[in-house]
Amino acid sequence: EAQVTQNPRYLITVTGKKLTVTCSQNMNHEYMSWYRQDPGLGLRQIYYSMNVEVTDKGDVPEGYKVSRKEKRNFPLILESPSPNQTSLYFCASSSDVGRSTDTQYFGPGTRLTVL
Amino acid sequence: GEDVEQSLFLSVREGDSSVINCTYTDSSSTYLYWYKQEPGAGLQLLTYIFSNMDMKQDQRLTVLLNKKDKHLSLRIADTQTGDSAIYFCAEKFGSGAGSYQLTFGKGTKLSVIP
Numbered sequence: 001e002a003q004v005t006q007n008p009r010y011l012i013t014v015t016g017k018k019l020t021v022t023c024s025q026n027m028n029h030e031y032m033s034w035y036r037q038d039p040g041l042g043l044r045q046i047y048y049s050m051n052v053e054v055t056d057k058g059d060v061p062e063g064y065k066v067s068r069k070e071k072r073n074f075p076l077i078l079e080s081p082s083p084n085q086t087s088l089y090f091c092a093s094s095s096d097v098g099r100s101t102d103t104q105y106f107g108p109g110t111r112l113t114v115l
Numbered sequence: 116g117e118d119v120e121q122s123l124f125l126s127v128r129e130g131d132s133s134v135i136n137c138t139y140t141d142s143s144s145t146y147l148y149w150y151k152q153e154p155g156a157g158l159q160l161l162t163y164i165f166s167n168m169d170m171k172q173d174q175r176l177t178v179l180l181n182k183k184d185k186h187l188s189l190r191i192a193d194t195q196t197g198d199s200a201i202y203f204c205a206e207k208f209g210s211g212a213g214s215y216q217l218t219f220g221k222g223t224k225l226s227v228i229p
Contacts (some may be wrong), residue, residue: 004148058216090157106157
């Protein structure tokens, strides 16, 4: 079954304690992306990756890091989380690199609370 | 980044048509999308339209694109209670060197009244 998985699904942590949210897709997609969703603000892109070892900043990259060492994985790293990073995070992947329409497959979401 | 604007709420009666509107800013957008998010779930692609099209119909869904006014709409015919969800408009635009981004609107919460 084609899917995007994220772990953990729920996380409560404290300010300053480094954490990683994993994202994995089994569709051999080149493109992967992280979004955060906040009430009244919709989805905002944090980082995206066009392929292995290629990452770019989205609209709200501050306080986050990503890596793309393998095609299937795209972890989101918060080196020193702060309360303003409390949010619902979605990972997404797609195969398109601009040739035609793509279907972005979204993960189930990770609800992060930073105290 | 680019801007995508949507109204935040819409209420309709079951069986009526729903029309969700969206405006965007980037005239070089290649594709425009509608996503649906049900409570507690991720986003699901509903439909899309290529920027050189005016209209696309897919069963109960009709997408209209007015490229001159940068206005996109999603019409849901015979709205059902299962259509209650948040609907996101998104535009795809190139961000240089062969890469692209999606910008999402804030989402329109559709409530269907039985």
